Each structure stands twice: as structure tokens, then as C-alpha cells.
Amino acid sequence: MYTNSLxxxxxxxxxxxxxxxxxxxxxxxxxxxxxxxxxxxxxxLDVGVFGASATVDFKLMQATSSGGANPKALTNAxxxxxxxxxxxxxxxxxxxxxxxxxxxxDLDQTNGYGFIAMVITVGTAASLVSAVLFGFSPRFDPGxxxxxxxxxxFGAGNIAQIAN
Numbered sequence: 001m002y003t004n005s006l007x008x009x010x011x012x013x014x015x016x017x018x019x020x021x022x023x024x025x026x027x028x029x030x031x032x033x034x035x036x037x038x039x040x041x042x043x044x045l046d047v048g049v050f051g052a053s054a055t056v057d058f059k060l061m062q063a064t065s066s067g068g069a070n071p072k073a074l075t076n077a078x079x080x081x082x083x084x085x086x087x088x089x090x091x092x093x094x095x096x097x098x099x100x101x102x103x104x105x106d107l108d109q110t111n112g113y114g115f116i117a118m119v120i121t122v123g124t125a126a127s128l129v130s131a132v133l134f135g136f137s138p139r140f141d142p143g144x145x146x147x148x149x150x151x152x153x154f155g156a157g158n159i160a161q162i163a164n
Contacts, residue, residue, distance in 0.1 A: 016118065016132070023122045024126045032068050043131060046129065051124065051126045055123035056120065057120070057123070060119075062115065074102060083102050
């Protein structure tokens, strides 16, 4: 444990988010974030109220560019299992959290995959959802902003500031 460290930005930084919304039955994808500046990641899904008989799926995808070129499922480098949650059902109740852990080494870097994004898929009926992608263990200490050198790729422009 790092007793002299603040939680952010030395340990973790928010990289992208899918802001709270009543998401219709469809998929929504976050900004694609470069993994080069972090060792590990946590994608956190927050589901508020489910629509009648709704389902919610949540997964991580990988791509070869910040524009999402050649997207494919992110899988565990050791087991090949997709980085996705088991589908959440309205019957399980409202106000639920789910998380996905990933490492930069899970990406298919041999074939040029260096970006990740979160995908929320709502089925059947609109549901209240949001998600945040955090980067952990920055490769450069302390964490820096996009104007710094070397830069941290924060992905979406909706991360306004980080105060210590």
C-alpha cells in the first residue's frame, strides 16, 4: 500500500465515460482510449432503473486506432475469455453496479491493437445507464494531463479536471 500517495493521479485516473442517460434499446460506445500509458484498467457500469423486461450487456472492445478501426472483443490474454459481464436482467432489480478488469497486456498488441472502449448494450426497453473507464498504475508518475509531455490520452473530452 502506498500510504503517502493520493488516490489520483498517482494511482488511478478517469479516462472516458458514458454519461448517465436513459439509453434506448441499442448499443452505445465510449471514446477509444490509448492503453500505452497505463498498466491496468477498470470499467465500471452503473445501471439505475431498468425498463420493463430490459437487459443490459457491458463489454470492453479493442481497436487499432482512436477512431475504433478494426474493432474486436477484448479477451483475457491467458484464457481467451471475453472481457464482458454476464447479462443483467430487469428481474434482478434496479440500481446495480458491474465492473470489468483488464490489463494492457490483454490487447492484441502483436497485430497493432492499442485502444480500448466500453460498450453498453440495452435490450428490449430503455434503461438508465452510465459507465466510467479508469486507468490504473500510470507508466509515468505522477499522472499528467493531455497538455503535458508525455501526454495521457484521456479519451473523451468530458473529464473536466482532477484536483488533489
